[in-house]
Every structure is written in C-alpha cells, then in structure tokens.
Amino acid sequence: AQSVAQPExxxxxxxxxxxxxxxxxxxxxxxxxxxxxxxxxxxxxFLLKYITGDNLVKGSYGFEAEFNKSQTSFHLKKPSALVSDSALYFCAVRGTNQAGTALIFGKGTTLSVSS
Amino acid sequence: GAGVSQSPRYKVAKRGQDVALRCDPISGHVSLFWYQQALGQGPEFLTYFQNEAQLDKSGLPSDRFFAERPEGSVSTLKIQRTQQEDSAVYLCASSLTGVGNTEAFFGQGTRLTVV
Structure with missing residues (x-):
C-alpha cells in the first residue's frame, strides 16, 4: 500500500x-x-513534482525538493524563507504502476515563518 | 473555466438530510477526483473518474456516499442521510490526463457541517 509520512x-x-x-x-x-x-x-x-531524472526539482515561489531513492524521501526546501511562505504543506505520492489512481497525501506540516 | 470550481462553498445540513456537492473541473480535463479533508488532516481519497467512468470508488466510506460524472465534465458527490462524522471539507480535483505523472488542480472545497 502507498503511504506518505510527514514527521513534523x-x-x-x-x-x-x-x-x-x-x-x-x-x-x-x-x-x-x-x-x-x-x-x-x-x-x-501545486508546487512541484518529481517524475524522473534529476533528483533536484524546482518549483513555484522559489521552492525546490530533493528526491532520495535510498532514503525514500522527498524533502521540500527553500534557501531563504519569507513570512508569506507560512502555510500548510502536503507531500503526496502515486506509484508509477498505478497510473490514473489517486494521490495519497501526508497529514501535512504547518510552516510558520517569523519576521 | 480558469480553475476547478466547487459549490456551494459552505453547507450546513441537519443530521439525516441528503446533500449534493458540485464540482466543475477545468475544461478538457480527463481525470476528476474527490477527497475528504477532516480538520487538521490531509486529504483522504474518496473516488476517481476518468471521463464519465468511475474507475475507483474504494475510498467512499459507506453506501451513503455516491458520486457521478454522467457527461464526463461536471461531477456531483451526494451524501444521503448525513451523519455528524460526515462533517469535513470535500475537495474536488481535476487533471489533464489519466497518466500518473500529471499534477491535479484542486478547487477551494465545500465545507460541510452536519448539525
């Protein structure tokens, strides 16, 4: 079964x-x-996605994420946070052998950026 | 339209009442998904359509939940004999293709409160 964990x-x-x-x-x-x-x-x-190829993917608003197959991770990163980045962030996964089926979401992580 | 549109934005239903939630996907999008998002949780998959065909309804929590997309565009999620545990935000999403690497675009959701 597919699952996503957002530990924070x-x-x-x-x-x-x-x-x-x-x-x-x-x-x-x-x-x-x-x-x-x-x-x-x-x-x-939608912010960004990893499909294949380069492990570092770039997305909207200066965000990027790094795919690490050995650690089964896909951490979201940004070099310099803005107060306006404060929001709820969700990671989601779909298996490549399950085309057309739903994205499975994590429970979310609240990002709070202080000025 | 420019994005996924859902109506109504808010719905208060008395326990036992039937409700119908509407989703207008982005024009031309093949895939349509319904999700249920409880407070403080990530979206939980309910059902998936490819055009007018309902390919996956494994996430529907009970036989009180029913979804349709008769002409392959607008979709309706119907909940019969609503219960308090049905209170949640119901999200609709669409994507251009049925291919798994395609991102989904979400509507603003319908917040259902059962009293």
Whole structure:
C-alpha cells in the first residue's frame, strides 16, 4: 500500500533562513512525488513534482525538493524563507504502476515563518 | 473555466438530510477526483473518474456516499442521510490526463457541517 509520512506537525523558521519540510514515502514500484501548499480557506496549490531524472526539482515561489531513492524521501526546501511562505504543506505520492489512481497525501506540516 | 470550481462553498445540513456537492473541473480535463479533508488532516481519497467512468470508488466510506460524472465534465458527490462524522471539507480535483505523472488542480472545497 502507498503511504506518505510527514514527521513534523510544525516547522518554525525565521525569515531569511533556509527551510526544510520533511517527507518520506512508501510505494510499490517507482514513485511520482508531489508537493502542495494550502493557505487558509483555500484549495491546495501545486508546487512541484518529481517524475524522473534529476533528483533536484524546482518549483513555484522559489521552492525546490530533493528526491532520495535510498532514503525514500522527498524533502521540500527553500534557501531563504519569507513570512508569506507560512502555510500548510502536503507531500503526496502515486506509484508509477498505478497510473490514473489517486494521490495519497501526508497529514501535512504547518510552516510558520517569523519576521 | 480558469480553475476547478466547487459549490456551494459552505453547507450546513441537519443530521439525516441528503446533500449534493458540485464540482466543475477545468475544461478538457480527463481525470476528476474527490477527497475528504477532516480538520487538521490531509486529504483522504474518496473516488476517481476518468471521463464519465468511475474507475475507483474504494475510498467512499459507506453506501451513503455516491458520486457521478454522467457527461464526463461536471461531477456531483451526494451524501444521503448525513451523519455528524460526515462533517469535513470535500475537495474536488481535476487533471489533464489519466497518466500518473500529471499534477491535479484542486478547487477551494465545500465545507460541510452536519448539525
């Protein structure tokens, strides 16, 4: 069965500092991995995805994520955090042998960036 | 349309009442998903359509939940005889293809409160 773990309920970081939001996954076969962000009273917004190829993927708003197959991880990173990055972040996975089926989401990590 | 549109945005139902939630996906998108998001949790998969075909309904929690997409565009999620545990945000998402590496775009959700 597919699953996603986001081990931190909350991450706190000061503005201008680098941030990391952790994600590990379990899936049969190779994974498709996604990060989404959710602002209050808003739907989920797509940030970036890993399909194949370069392990470092770049996405919206200066975010990037690093795929590590041996550690089954896909951590979200940003070199310099902004207060406006404060939101709820979700990691999601879909197995490549399960085309067309649903993304499985983690429980989410609240990112709080202080000024 | 420009994005996924859901209506109503908020719904209060008395226990035992039937409700219908509507989703207008992005025009031309083949795949449509319904998710249930409880407070403080990640989205939980309910059901998936490819065009008008419901390919996966394994996440529907009971036979009180029913979804349809008769013409392969607009979808309706119906909940019969609502219970308090049905209170949640119901998210609809669509994606361009049925291929697993395609990201899904989410609507703002319908917040259902059963009293």
């Amino acid at each position: 309920d909350q991450v706190n970081v000061a503005e201008g500092n680098p941030l990391t939001v952790k994600c590990t996954y379990s899936v049969s076969g190779n994974p498709y991995l996604f990060w989404y962000v959710q602002y209050p009273n808003r739907g989920l917004q």
